[in-house]
Amino acid sequence: MTKNELKEFDSLVSDILENEYFLTTKKDLHHGTSKYEHSLRVAKLSYKLGKIFKADLKVASRAGLLHDFFFGTRKEKPENSYLRHPITASCNAKRYFNVTNKEAEAIKTHMFHQVLLKKLFPFINRQEKASIKEFKPKSKEGWIICFSDLLISIIELERFQFSYVANVALLLIFNVIMFKN
Numbered sequence: 511m512t513k514n515e516l517k518e519f520d521s522l523v524s525d526i527l528e529n530e531y532f533l534t535t536k537k538d539l540h541h542g543t544s545k546y547e548h549s550l551r552v553a554k555l556s557y558k559l560g561k562i563f564k565a566d567l568k569v570a571s572r573a574g575l576l577h578d579f580f581f582g583t584r585k586e587k588p589e590n591s592y593l594r595h596p597i598t599a600s601c602n603a604k605r606y607f608n609v610t611n612k613e614a615e616a617i618k619t620h621m622f623h624q625v626l627l628k629k630l631f632p633f634i635n636r637q638e639k640a641s642i643k644e645f646k647p648k649s650k651e652g653w654i655i656c657f658s659d660l661l662i663s664i665i666e667l668e669r670f671q672f673s674y675v676a677n678v679a680l681l682l683i684f685n686v687i688m689f690k691n
């Protein structure tokens with residue numbers, strides 16, 4: 511990020527970064543790093559992609575930063591589970607930061623890549639239900655956050671897993687379909 515981009519990004523999200531509840535995500539382990547660091551990386555990449563694809567930078571940055579805003583780890587509570595945590599994060603973002611409906615929706619749909627994967631391979635997380643219609647991103651910013659989260663997760667996980675390679679391919683195909691008009 512350039513100095514000016516960093517300044518703009520900061521002006522869009524500084525209230526979240528300084529918030530006492532958001533700061534608690536520093537102690538939650540996520541993809542081998544802290545949830546705070548992971549969310550910040552996703553938000554910065556979403557901001558950059560938002561510039562490239564001429565998206566709403568405020569939505570991309572704020573929803574990117576709050577996409578995993580749930581308390582504790584995914585295994586601790588049912589509402590933090592693999593496919594339910596986006597709904598929890600979306601509700602928390604509304605409750606603590608009064609985010610817009612567009613931002614809340616972008617947060618809610620950030621795990622769409624995993625929903626697709628589950629539809630292809632139903633034995634994954636068999637106990638969880640997920641609907642394509644409900645979790646498909648509804649805006650350009652939603653697609654950007656979904657892609658950023660996937661890419662950052664791959665980098666953070668270090669181990670290059672087959673499921674993630676498949677996810678990237680699926681998401682790229684869906685992006686092409688989405689943006690072809």
Ligand SMILES: [Fe+2]
Pocket residue numbers: 577578595596620621
């Ligand atoms: Fe997530």
Ligand SMILES: [Fe+2]
Pocket residue numbers: 548552577578659
């Ligand atoms: Fe994430």
